[in-house]
Amino acid sequence: xxxxxxxxxxxxxxxxxxxxxxxxxxxxxxxxxxxxxxxxxxxxxxxxxxxxxxxxxxxxxxxxxxxxxxxxxxxx
Numbered sequence: 001x002x003x004x005x006x007x008x009x010x011x012x013x014x015x016x017x018x019x020x021x022x023x024x025x026x027x028x029x030x031x032x033x034x035x036x037x038x039x040x041x042x043x044x045x046x047x048x049x050x051x052x053x054x055x056x057x058x059x060x061x062x063x064x065x066x067x068x069x070x071x072x073x074x075x076x
Contacts, residue, residue, distance in 0.1 A: 001036075002060070005059065023044060
């Protein structure tokens, strides 16, 4: 799953430390999210979206694996 956390955060002048404190997580967690090394819990994803005043779908980009599998079946 990809996300726009770093893009949105930097556009708004928010430091990783500030976002981490607001979310109750470490700065390293925010860094890991931004670099795609960690997928958030649904609650953390929700809280980040609410913090930015956005929907989860606006912040997080879900790669549709189910659709990919169905496309492959149709090719067979």
